[in-house]
Amino acid sequence: MILSTVRAVVLDIEGTTGSASHVHDVLFPYARERFADWLAAHRGEAPWTELMEEIRTHTGDPRLGEEGAVAALTAWSDQDVKVPPLKRIQGLIWAEGYARSTLTGHVYDDVPAALTRWRQAGIDRYVYSSGSVTAQHDWFAHSDHGDLGALLDGYFDLSSAGGKREPESYRAITRAIGVPADETVFFSDVGEELDAATAAGWRAVAVRRPGDPRGREVPGHPTVPALDDIQLHRRTRREEETQT
Structure with missing residues (x-):
């Protein structure tokens, strides 16, 4: 052609x-397992603040805390919902994995x-x-x-x-x-x-x-x-x- x-x-x-299977079988589970740990490790930092605001906006709950944020992220991940806050935290978690050479x-x-x-x-x-x-x-x-x-x-x-x-x-x-x-x-x-x-x-x-x-x-x-x-x-x- x-x-x-x-x-x-x-x-x-x-x-x-x-490969689509690499995304679904490797990257998505890798991030899903680390939502809570990432939020706890970066609490109060600018990326954490921006992410929490995005999650609150998309859930419609302005008072949502970390536990609720993890629940929302997990549900979005399980349903493969393509919303910006999920994609943002996945990218941040994957970046740390790439930096450690645990992901390609x-x-x-x-x-x-x-x-x-x-x-x-x-x-x-x-x-x-x-x-x-x-x-x-x-x-x-x-x-x-x-x-x-x-x-x-x-x-x-x-x-x-x-x-x-x-x-x-x-x-x-x-x-x-x-x-x-x-x-x-x-x-x-x-x-x-x-x-x-x-x-x-x-x-x-x-x-x-x-x-x-x-x-x-x-x-x-x-x-x-x-x-x-x-x-x-x-x-x-x-x-x-x-x-x-």
Whole structure:
């Protein structure tokens, strides 16, 4: 598959650039077991204060204490509710795990080469995930392929862009990166996210890794099993000069 006139790619993580099972079977339980300990260890610090305010806002209880916060976080985690305070504390806990080398981020084998090709082609490379920007950065900086941070130009999450099934979130990213919507390609394994991206004027490609129980195709979108199954090209200098 070949796409031309591409100036930026935006990548999902879970199920697209990294294993969904790694998230659900390793990272989520790791954070869940440490909610109470993290809050107790950081009590009164700025991140603790900001997090508690977020949790109180989302629960609607302005007097919620640590015990109630842990209960809310645990319930959100068990139900995989994508709310900013849960994603924030998960990212903070994972950061400590990465720093201790007890965690690594899973990245599929084709991803580093794809990012390198796109960088060499002059195509900007971003990540957009429901996980916090901190968690995304750590995932790639501490990946099982080494530090991939230099291959990425930026990160977006629920707080900085909005929900991944909302077209306005993709419009917000377009404004932030300064690349026309029709020259931006989004890669994800979730049809509703791809639908939202195309509604915002982006181009979208589904990624369905081998063995995905949902099947090999995402209805309504071109689908590839890996990033090396697609070629992206930026406009040539002559084409860009013709457009100006």
